[in-house]
Amino acid sequence: MAENRLFYAKAMQKILSKESSFAELKEEFCESEKGFANMLIMTALRRLSFIKEDVLPLFVKKKIPAKQKILEIILYLGITELLFMHTPEYAVINSYVEAGKSATDKFGANFINAVLRNVLRHKAELLAQKNTKYFSKEFLKILKQDYLPETIAEMEKFTGIEPPLDVSVKQGFSFCEGGTILPTGSVRFLANTKVKELERFDDGKWWVQDAASALVVNALFDLRGKKVLDLCAAPGGKTAQLLDKGALVTAVDISLKRLDVLMENIERLGLLKNLEIRCSDALEFQEDQKFDVVLVDAPCSATGTFRRHPEVIHLKTLDDVKKQQGLQKKILEKAKSFTLSGGLLVYATCSLAKAEGEVVIREFLAKNKDFQIRSIVLNGCEKM
Ligand SMILES: C[S@@+](CC[C@H](N)C(=O)[O-])C[C@H]1O[C@@H](n2cnc3c(N)ncnc32)[C@H](O)[C@@H]1O
Missing domain, CATH: 3.40.50.150 (Vaccinia Virus protein VP39)
Structure with missing residues (x-):
């Protein structure tokens, strides 16, 4: 489990340093863990601005040296699991402490342990904050060129909500079991619907495409x-x-x-x-x-x-x-x-x-x- 957490932290590091895309890395996740890994990294990416700007500075007072950047990434994932996922807390702490040890040394492990335990102690207060910070400063700079603050705030709110699954259907076929036909013709399914479990995927009557x-x-x-x-x-x-x-x-x-x-x-x-x-x-x-x-x-x-x-x-x-x-x-x-x-x-x-x-x-x-x-x-x- 700890090995996996370190593997996911390294994947997250590659995404954030633009070394690999998330789509490429997903292919490397083992089949039985794909669902969990995907959820962990997606949640961490969605919550990253909040974790980096509002959570970590409360518990990490000194800048983590660039050489030990992996420890910071391990913390991003550990905090994501502690605050936003349902993994038992003791398991979260143990597996990220082990990941910290494998990535660096026992000092790294102690550091991860201290920070995560501190986050856990303050979990209720942290979650009571209005968690609407999703966009990074750079991303906001792009949006501010064209949109009013209230429009940006509206967009930002949606980051925390999983997008639905939309499909386009070949002409002459009706396909909407469990889905809703949108006025534009696309069929919309709930977020997290598994594509291959939808009926007739192999028949080739529809394809995934955002509305x-x-x-x-x-x-x-x-x-x-x-x-x-x-x-x-x-x-x-x-x-x-x-x-x-x-x-x-x-x-x-x-x-x-x-x-x-x-x-x-x-x-x-x-x-x-x-x-x-x-x-x-x-x-x-x-x-x-x-x-x-x-x-x-x-x-x-x-x-x-x-x-x-x-x-x-x-x-x-x-x-x-x-x-x-x-x-x-x-x-x-x-x-x-x-x-x-x-x-x-x-x-x-x-x-x-x-x-x-x-x-x-x-x-x-x-x-x-x-x-x-x-x-x-x-x-x-x-x-x-
Ligand atoms: C937005 S995606 C296209 C999505 C596609 N039309 C669809 O509906 O599935 C843009 C595509 O442009 C391709 N691309 C990037 N630079 C290009 C170039 N100079 N000439 C041709 N294709 C390019 C990329 O490989 C990518 O597949």
Whole structure:
């Protein structure tokens, strides 16, 4: 058990130092512990700002030396389990003390022991505080560029609430046992629903896709027989929607690994027939034909996914936003060359930063007078 705790602390350290992504590390967790490990690290990431800023300073007065950073991470996880999970308290303390000993020495173990016992003594007071601090200072800097404090506070509240599981369903099938059909057509299940336990996963009638992500293709007109270039396509949620709506799709992505996932997803859904896959940097992509629709689901800071991927709260900075904006502008410029005259160029991101959305579009339109904003129709309502 202690070995596992140290393993998870090392995983958390890799996530926070951007050495590996959480998605990659999850693959390394042993099957029987995956559920617990996932819950532990997700909860720690969600509560990290509170733990770092409001809990640790009460009990650790000196800065932990960089060489012993792992002890701080062990504390993040130990405090997460003590305050926010249901592991018996004695087991939490024992296993993190052991983890501290394995990571450093008996002094490290004593330090972990002293801090965790102190946290435990003050558990009731700590939990009585209004635990609404989730966003890091850097993340707040991004949001403050575009949103009022009360809007940010509204967003922040949702960090502590597990997101539901949304799926998109192939046309002609109804699938909602245990779920709720949203007005946009996605089907929503409770948080923590296990994907593979849902009915007919292997039949390939539906795929996991957040309802907000599905809106992009849902908003498009009749796509039957239309040629669509999906320029940043993997892992293929929107590619699946385009194919399901009858489009002839060329899916491009820079990552071969992610394209393999796309291929697997589309194959499971039985939608391979009208799909061509090309591995290329969008900026280098070469193609003679033009397309009725070009979709740029651009790489971005992903700040809008903070509920499902709480690591973004601690990793993203204004620099990331700026860097992504540079790439987004270039990809959009390149995409226009593949768009038929009178065709549709669709731009989407999962970022909350307007610098990656509205600003990119405004600058593009200022430079390209032959493109105009088209209104979309969603649920019978026209929107600009
Ligand atoms: C937001 S994700 C796309 C999600 C996808 N459209 C979906 O709905 O499942 C952005 C994708 O852009 C890809 N990407 C990043 N830089 C790229 C580039 N220069 N050219 C092409 N693809 C790129 C990434 O590998 C990633 O798969």
